[in-house]
Amino acid sequence: MTVLAIPESTVTPRSTSRLPVVSLTIVGLFVLVALLAPLLAPADPYDQSLRLRFRPPVWEERGSWAYPLGTDRLGRDLLSRIIYGARVSLAAGVVTVLISSAFGAAVGLVAGYYGGRTDAVLMRVTDATLSFPVILLALILAVTVGPSFTNVVIAIAVILWARYARVIRGQVLTLMTLDFIAQARIAGAGAWRIIMRHLLPNTLNTLVVLITLQIGYVIIVEASLSFLGAGIPPPTPAWGSMIAEGRDFVTSAWWVSFFPGLAIMLVVLAFNLLGDWLRDTLDPKLRQL
Amino acid sequence: MPAVIDVRELRTHIVTRWATIKAVDGVSFALEEGETLGLVGESGSGKSMTCLSIVRLVPRPAARIVGGAVRLDGDDLLAKTDAEMQQVRGRKVAMILQDPMSSLNPVFSIGMQMREPLAMYHDLRGGAVAARAAELLAAVRIPSPAARLRAFPHQLSGGMRQRVVGAMAIAGPPRLLIADEPTTSLDLTIQAQYLGLLKELQQRHRFAMIFVTHNLGIVARTCDRVAVMYAGRIVEMGPVRRIFTEPAHPYTRALIASIPRFGARRERLTAITGQPPDLAHLDAGCAFAPRCPSAFDRCAEMPAEADITPGHTIRCWLHGQA
Numbered sequence: 110m111t112v113l114a115i116p117e118s119t120v121t122p123r124s125t126s127r128l129p130v131v132s133l134t135i136v137g138l139f140v141l142v143a144l145l146a147p148l149l150a151p152a153d154p155y156d157q158s159l160r161l162r163f164r165p166p167v168w169e170e171r172g173s174w175a176y177p178l179g180t181d182r183l184g185r186d187l188l189s190r191i192i193y194g195a196r197v198s199l200a201a202g203v204v205t206v207l208i209s210s211a212f213g214a215a216v217g218l219v220a221g222y223y224g225g226r227t228d229a230v231l232m233r234v235t236d237a238t239l240s241f242p243v244i245l246l247a248l249i250l251a252v253t254v255g256p257s258f259t260n261v262v263i264a265i266a267v268i269l270w271a272r273y274a275r276v277i278r279g280q281v282l283t284l285m286t287l288d289f290i291a292q293a294r295i296a297g298a299g300a301w302r303i304i305m306r307h308l309l310p311n312t313l314n315t316l317v318v319l320i321t322l323q324i325g326y327v328i329i330v331e332a333s334l335s336f337l338g339a340g341i342p343p344p345t346p347a348w349g350s351m352i353a354e355g356r357d358f359v360t361s362a363w364w365v366s367f368f369p370g371l372a373i374m375l376v377v378l379a380f381n382l383l384g385d386w387l388r389d390t391l392d393p394k395l396r397q398l
Numbered sequence: 399m400p401a402v403i404d405v406r407e408l409r410t411h412i413v414t415r416w417a418t419i420k421a422v423d424g425v426s427f428a429l430e431e432g433e434t435l436g437l438v439g440e441s442g443s444g445k446s447m448t449c450l451s452i453v454r455l456v457p458r459p460a461a462r463i464v465g466g467a468v469r470l471d472g473d474d475l476l477a478k479t480d481a482e483m484q485q486v487r488g489r490k491v492a493m494i495l496q497d498p499m500s501s502l503n504p505v506f507s508i509g510m511q512m513r514e515p516l517a518m519y520h521d522l523r524g525g526a527v528a529a530r531a532a533e534l535l536a537a538v539r540i541p542s543p544a545a546r547l548r549a550f551p552h553q554l555s556g557g558m559r560q561r562v563v564g565a566m567a568i569a570g571p572p573r574l575l576i577a578d579e580p581t582t583s584l585d586l587t588i589q590a591q592y593l594g595l596l597k598e599l600q601q602r603h604r605f606a607m608i609f610v611t612h613n614l615g616i617v618a619r620t621c622d623r624v625a626v627m628y629a630g631r632i633v634e635m636g637p638v639r640r641i642f643t644e645p646a647h648p649y650t651r652a653l654i655a656s657i658p659r660f661g662a663r664r665e666r667l668t669a670i671t672g673q674p675p676d677l678a679h680l681d682a683g684c685a686f687a688p689r690c691p692s693a694f695d696r697c698a699e700m701p702a703e704a705d706i707t708p709g710h711t712i713r714c715w716l717h718g719q720a
Contacts, residue, residue, distance in 0.1 A: 225459050288501040294455055295495075296515050296566065297488035306514065310505045 129386040135379035143199040150189035154346050158184035163362040179364045190346035191372050197347040201331040202324040209266040210320050213273025218304050221281025238271035251339035261340050265330055280312050314391040325380030332373050348373050401428040402606040403574045408466035410451045417678035421447040423630035429606035436621030437610045444630040445610045449576045453491050454483050489519050492567035496579040498560040502551035509547030515569045534565040557588035571603040578610045593620050626650045629675045629685035636710030646712050648690045
């Protein structure tokens with residue numbers, strides 16, 4: 110007797126519509142922690158106490174619930190500093206990305222719409238911008254004007270807009286070949302109207318995906334700058350500078366560098382996964398982002 | 399009757415790094431109210447460029463209108479400023495393009511897109527816009543128009559979308575409607591319906607119509623007159639009946655001979671020999687001469703436009719030249 114066994118589907122269809130619960134949770138938690146930092150932090154992140162230096166996390170020997178993740182070189186509560194550090198990362202990420210995406214999208218739209226010489230000039234400027242290292246610019250700013258939150262945002266935004274400009278311009282070029290743009294022109298729409306009503310709304314998908322992916326990138330760059338001392342100046346808790354502070358004690362007090370690093374990794378990973386998911390859901394054609 | 403649209407000696411050149419292409423080279427025609435001109439010719443013969451020149455939307459900076467006049471109700475469009483021209487586009491001259499799949503903005507509902515021209519042309523606001531938009535959709539025979547206003551382009555079929563484009567085109571209502579192969583991508587039954595609809599709208603609004611196509615069957619059904627274009631020039635123009643029954647220019651004859659006929663006992667389709675002309679390197683003479691079966695010495699000179707019978711003009715040394 111033959112039994113026709115219907116094999117269970119071994120290839121599960123890749124569902125792109127399923128919400129990325131893990132990344133959404135991490136991102137949500139991150140935003141919440143940043144916003145509610147004063148309520149959530151168990152201690153004052155600036156409160157020093159030399160007697161309490163290098164307390165290990167709670168599960169280690171000598172650890173205590175008073176300092177769940179231990180204390181740093183100056184006896185400050187690490188958990189509270191990470192919680193407050195989230196504010197810096199979130200603010201840097203959001204502000205920088207908003208500024209650079211607005212500017213970059215504007216450049217991309219104008220370059221793609223007008224084409225010709227306008228396009229050539231704007232794209233050469235974009236290329237030049239992209240070839241300039243962010244870290245170097247930030248170091249120059251830090252040395253000349255002094256490190257500050259504003260300078261970090263400026264340094265990153267001044268470079269980052271170029272990516273938006275390039276991607277949006279590419280999309281505008283494809284859109285411009287479609288009949289509805291020609292049709293709008295024939296209907297008497299001017300440049301402003303076509304850009305705002307027809308081109309911009311059609312690039313929003315790309316823009317949202319790019320913004321999500323770039324927030325993670327900006328957080329990394331901000332952390333790198335802070336690590337190098339060109340970012341947020343101490344004593345403000347920033348994840349990058351916290352890693353730098355613990356760098357000399359990695360063998361004796363690993364937690365000082367480890368937890369801020371873990372925080373950066375989780376948050377950036379979450380943003381990247383979220384961005385990937387958005388890209389696959391909104392427009393699978395955007396593979397190149 | 400005065401002409402609605404009067405195009406005189408229109409010249410549009412495309413300047414590239416290597417050559418100057420005379421895409422439209424001295425095209426003249428005039429249309430009265432309610433009249434339809436079929437503009438036929440092979441790809442690159444200048445049909446679309448002629449239409450774009452009328453609304454002054456030639457792809458800049460490469461293409462430029464270098465001469466001639468385009469009068470709409472006596473008003474020279476080529477003399478207008480860009481801002482004035484925007485007032486003409488859509489309101490007085492409307493255009494329907496070829497591809498219904500991309501002729502609507504995918505991110506806005508039909509109602510949202512129709513609001514734009516209505517608000518621009520008639521200063522309508524709020525509920526009046528929706529009412530007028532529904533009226534227009536009803537005019538192009540879209541069932542349950544009020545509900546369709548909420549639909550997005552991807553929810554409509556190609557024929558439906560092309561009707562929506564038609565509805566937007568008559569929002570003016572225009573004095574001149576340019577239809578650039580509007581039915582090429584529709585299937586045959588929908589095509590026939592759409593052509594019927596265009597004629598019906600034309601009767602109601604009395605606009606002049608320029609119908610660009612390379613389908614001679616459509617020309618026979620919808621047009622009053624035909625202009626045959628070759629290499630940027632109108633080589634023959636006349637009433638539809640005459641062009642089909644007594645084509646005079648060798649190119650027109652070849653075009654009509656190459657229409658596949660049902661029941662014709664032929665092994666092969668007749669084709670026009672030779673290649674379409676290279677517009678960048680045209681000789682001084684007739685552009686069709688190299689492919690023309692009846693070419694002779696004189697074809698090395700450019701023939702002038704001449705009347706064979708009143709209303710039937712031709713550019714060919716074989717006819718009507720002294």
